[in-house]
Amino acid sequence: MSRNGLTRQVTINDVARTAGVSRAAVSKVIRDASGVSASMRERVLAAIEELGYRPSLAARALRGSSYRIGLEIPHLDARFMSLIADGAKGALVGTPYELVLAVADGPEYSAIEALVDGLVDGIIAVAPLVDGDWLETLASRLPIVMLGRHDSPENYDTVVGEDDVGARAVMSHLLSLGHRRIAHVTESEAVTAPGIGTPHAVRLQTYLDCMLEAGHQELVSVVRRSPGTYGWRASTARLLAGSEPPTAVFAGHDDIAFDVLAAVADSEHAPDKVAVVGYDNTPLAAHPLISLSSVDQSGLEMGAQAAAMLLERIAGRTEPRHHVVTPTLQVRASSRPADLMDASRPNARARERTAKTG
Amino acid sequence: MSRNGLTRQVTINDVARTAGVSRAAVSKVIRDASGVSASMRERVLAAIEELGYRPSLAARALRGSSYRIGLEIPHLDARFMSLIADGAKGALVGTPYELVLAVADGPEYSAIEALVDGLVDGIIAVAPLVDGDWLETLASRLPIVMLGRHDSPENYDTVVGEDDVGARAVMSHLLSLGHRRIAHVTESEAVTAPGIGTPHAVRLQTYLDCMLEAGHQELVSVVRRSPGTYGWRASTARLLAGSEPPTAVFAGHDDIAFDVLAAVADSEHAPDKVAVVGYDNTPLAAHPLISLSSVDQSGLEMGAQAAAMLLERIAGRTEPRHHVVTPTLQVRASSRPADLMDASRPNARARERTAKTG
DNA sequence: ATGAAAGCGCTAACAA
DNA sequence: TTGTTAGCGCTTTCAT
DSSP states (O other): OOSTTOOOOOOHHHHHHHHTSOHHHHHHHHHTOSOOOHHHHHHHHHHHHHHTOOOOHHHHHHHSOOOEEEEEEEOSSOHHHHHHHHHHHHHHTTSSOEEEEEEESSSTHHHHHHHHHTOOSEEEEEOTTSOHHHHHHHHTTSOEEEESOOOOOSSSEEEEEOHHHHHHHHHHHHHHTTOOSEEEEEOOHHHHOTTSOOHHHHHHHHHHHHHHHTTOGGGOEEEEOOTTSSSSHHHHHHHHHSSSOOSEEEESSHHHHHHHHHHHHHSSSOGGGSEEEEESOOGGGGSTTTOOEEEEOOHHHHHHHHHHHHHHHHHTOOSOOEEEEOOEEEOOGGGSOHHHHHHHOSOTTHHHHHHHHO | OOSTTOOOOOOHHHHHHHHTSOHHHHHHHHHTOSOOOHHHHHHHHHHHHHHTOOOOHHHHHHHSOOOEEEEEEEOSSOHHHHHHHHHHHHHHTTSSOEEEEEEESSSTHHHHHHHHHTOOSEEEEEOTTSOHHHHHHHHTTSOEEEESOOOOOSSSEEEEEOHHHHHHHHHHHHHHTTOOSEEEEEOOHHHHOTTSOOHHHHHHHHHHHHHHHTTOGGGOEEEEOOTTSSSSHHHHHHHHHSSSOOSEEEESSHHHHHHHHHHHHHSSSOGGGSEEEEESOOGGGGSTTTOOEEEEOOHHHHHHHHHHHHHHHHTTOOSOOEEEEOOEEEOOGGGSOHHHHHHHOSOGGGGGGGGOOO
């Protein structure tokens, strides 16, 4: 009756008593340590089975390791985060480590702290805004790998995509298609402020650079989520309804792009008159009804890489490593000119629907 | 230098020493317990601040509670799960509890166990296949709320949607539209086997019942994911390419429905000749390029409800509670007859995009 | 109001 | 090979 009048949990003592051995013996067996005879191992295993014993992580963590890796992500609904989690989880298969997730609501500090207090042997986190010094301090106590940070810290590792390369690929693509009036729809001011080095700040800066280089500086148009709304649909709708709407939109990430596509669909503009490109190459981008051009930076691989690096750190490495992922642009229908689209459509009949309904 | 040559963590002893008080005093302060003078509280708080102290959850959990709620979900990519997590997280705001997630790869046992060992005060889980007796045993040691189980256990609570009601709504809708050749695309055999009482088994059974009641028993057509593939697109494509393809598809959940829509778009069938209805009313279903009819069972509310019930259990309740959610069908363009679609489409041109496959 | 001390379940020296 | 023992950081009586 340990809590709430519930049944007491089975402890290592119960197993030891049942098997007629010492606690240390049980501990050795469950840790696969050396110095256990076959017969003893057998008896202990039998007792464990019989009692349904599972070692308490709290006790274990108190002594040494918890065999848990914490992954902190902002928003669960961002599909890119799912990819990262899947990748990390995959990299942990075959190791004694389990992945636990913490979702940050606001500033990622609290979520990371929840993980730190919470018995993990190491942390992978997506937290672009968290203070670097704070992280350095934290990292001096716990192995840490950060995703999507462009800094070069001493105490933790990073895995980051070349956001400038990716953004430039988008802009080159759109410019080469003849677009001049290209808008950029992105995240809130907080994560895109100049010079803060977040992925979205870099993408925005690259957008601005490219527009300048192309001589389109007066056509620059940056849109952020409308305060008080849940997405970018309303902001984009306003943009499209303006007097000089863009002919192309570079969206900060795919979820933004989906909202942009929705706004275009809602608008008076013919869908194929507004090119849209996203970022992250989320699975849904490949859906034929969406068919969104997007920059692929392999979230799966990034997650796996981060987990592998964290494991190295847990194993003892202390020199920082910084893994860079080179993104590639995946072009799909959302940014193909209409005539090209016609030629590339695998199914001409799909258009019948248009004829009937439009 | 506790691990990996890293800096030792700040403990309650450090705080006590710095503040010049006993450990017990510090403990009282951080727990807001009674019996602390204002001056002592102040000194302790100052020391905590100065040292950046955070109590070790491992140690706390060993003695009492960890203030962590574990949520186990199968697949992170299922959008419905995100809704549940969001709902649960929301319900925990303002409480001292934090939510941690564990994603199950295969049989949910291991993920749940990872959470149990792992220092949570209670568990919310989506685990339709886990053995009821096993859960009862587990629940006698730890507060548990299960989602999507149609059983009526004694030791744990449940939050479940009326899958028969939802499925019947779908079928009535499709039948009233005049469809006779209605296919059901669903999950693997494992989770849809007759009589196992999982949501998907109930939906399938209801589908069969409705087809029978409508006198269409020979037109029954059930499709599952092709082994070795990642989705339902290939299976559905085969179905559509058959000699007598369905005119309507009832998909087991929205993610399946998206695959079905993709297969339809890929096929020789005009999109509006194949009605598609999903389940869960995932946010993307409302996207104008998707516009998927779907059964809404409010994952947000289910998650919040589950968290609230778990909190009650942690607070001491032992009588089981079983919360039932009544689903409602949300009709959208994917299952409207063409003429109706014309009348209701806000922007005729929006549909043009469906022509783009890429 | 404050502190001393006994554990929670486990691991890791060390002793036998 | 096996068992004994000393904590890990914290909470919680129980004295003071």
